[in-house]
Amino acid sequence: MAYTLKITPKMKQQFVSETTAHLNNLEKMLILLEKSPEDVEAINAAFRAVHGIKGNSDYLGYKDLNTLSHAMEDLLDDLRSGRKILDRKLLSALLAGHDLLRAQVGKVTDEKYEMADVSDILSLLQRSIKTAATRAESTPERGSRKIDKRAVFIKAAVQHIDFIKEVCSALTEGKKVQGAQKNLLRSLSTFHVSARYSGFTSIAAALLEMKNSIADLSSVRKKAAHKLLAEITAVEEMLSDDTAATAGVRSKKKLPEADYTDAIGHGIRVSPEKLENIVNIVSQLVIFRNGLNHLLLDKRGTDGKEDPWLKELKTMVAAMDRSIGQLQHRAMDMRLMKISILFERLPRLIRDLGVRSGKKVRLTLIGEDFEVDRKVVDHLFEPMLHLIRNAVDHGIELPEERIQRGKADEGVITVKSYQEGSFAIIDVIDDGQGLDIERIKQGVIEKGLVTAEALHGMTTEEIITCIFMPGYTTTARATQVSGRGVGLDVVKNNIQSIGGSVLLTHKPGQGSRFSMRVPLTMAMEEVLLVESAGELYAFPFAAVQENMTVSRQLIEVMHAREVIPYRDTVISLRHLDCVMGTTAPKKLRKAELAELAVIVLAFGGRYQGIVVDQVLRRESVLIKPLDKHLGKIRELRGAALMGDGSIVFIIDPIGLFT
């Protein structure tokens, strides 16, 4: 009796994760091929991706996925072997196939898999391959043959290099090598001839020189061997530069493959839920540790002398403390992902947006690649897409308009990523028309978001921030690109929900820039504990610029606000107990105190002083979001459970800025 495979839910997840990686790669390659259809390596990488998908789908038993990936693999095989030439129609068909695959893969983990009808796509693929140009009969598979010649050379070259290196290293160590000179000459000579034949002229020249340099010696000794060794290493480097576009023969030297292959097979894939579990347990452990520290804090010996047992316990706890700290660090590390994962699918998005809107758009990705919390990545993705759609739709002008304005007909959207302290910043910049202030004003009034009088008193900057208000949208018709009934307020909320902020700057006629600033990590956060009117509060440590004591005499009153000199400017002061409503404002003037404890918060280049009763200590806590009632208070970001079991509010520094 035939044995049927059991596909467990876990295996389905594996399938989805592997296939998604393949699909990302495929998409990347297809976009690359749109620009350079002759890129053999991209075709090979695309083939490998589809091949991987097909291989796995053979076992999964979902017919639509299997049939479609088979058809796409056949087609890519035709391209790979050089039987057919890639054209636009074929590329669109492949992209359409990719889209359907992706949509279906998204359903694999559904309780009931909904089969898709692939017949349309299949006939589209078949039609396009039929009309695609065939390579001329007289020179069959010319492209692939050329590549084969190179590949054969590289294989041989690697062997030659290894051999020459081996012999030379032995000689430099003073070992005797039988027939060294004869063998080196033979190797160099064959190597040289095949390099010349395969078109690697500079390598050929270098080899010839090497050959000549030892041809007339009576024997190859240490000094000559040293020279040869250096020269052959140089040749090896030249070879890797030359073959940067050809498949890596030598996989340990990660030369050319790196650009095209995903990190499949490197490291293990762990499901986010499992990781989350570990992080949660570690977070709890940290809280227990804080509790233990708290218990030990005031323990001395009974009669003032330190109890040896207690001393021992404290040492142990201190050691455990360090280990837990490391564990916490590592656990957080595991959750980190490269920020560049956000940008993987952008080239495709930009391409589609351009096609749909009739605008010419180019994407530039700049900045650093660094690691951020997986959750941050999740929260950033949708907002970023929204901003990009927005930029294409409202920012970038139509080609003819751009030419009229003296710009290049092709608009540029730049996505920039960089790190600033413990924050990640993603900028979405366009070189379009910037914001139309009059239109924003009109929109705001029409929607009844702000009254005309109020608008009159607003600065341009304040008017601009109106576009983040719920219910705001300028375009009367919802465009296909950005109009989805979702406004910029959603972007803002999403970013703020993870403790970030969105900043918008623009230059009329020259473009605009949306800056999303989010913390690199979530969950455990370093806070500064303070006391104010008998209550404990915590400030996110990253937002605290400085804490200091200020003499009363330094306080001045300007525009009915207390200010103090800070660096070469003055900053306004707010009393935390007053802000929190725990003390009546009139009781604030603590004339009896000569000095005040002030925390200086920094945000967006601005400073704000906060007066507290006492600065206690720094601690790392697990921040929990507040429920819906407390969550609306703008001064509060969340709450944390402290070591002694009490709950402390985490202050949202931005909320305290006046």
Next chain:
Amino acid sequence: MLTLSQEAFRMKKILIVDDSMFTRNIHKQIISEILECQIFEAANGEEAIALYQQEKPDLVLMDLLMPGMDGLTVTRKIISDDEHAKIIICSTDKQKFRQQEATDAGATAFVPKPVDPEVLQKQITAFL
């Protein structure tokens, strides 16, 4: 009196080489259905060679198309170190020339992918 050698009691070791974890799990399932054995997994050629040297498995299931070193190269390397290595090539490359190449490289057998569980099981029992 019947005596069994130590060898007969030792659990068989099988090494599965495939870049897809999903596929490795499928193969694992097929094998464990017929055989109680120790299974090792490698996701690429380098890992496979290292694991082979360390564990000296009784049988290897080898994928052909993998990132980095391809299955045939890995097969050749393993065979050159251990001429008695038993390697079954599993690959979607159904073309005949692939089978020939596999045999030339020293592989014991060629099983086309998608693997028919019964075919693979027969091959495994035949060579162990």
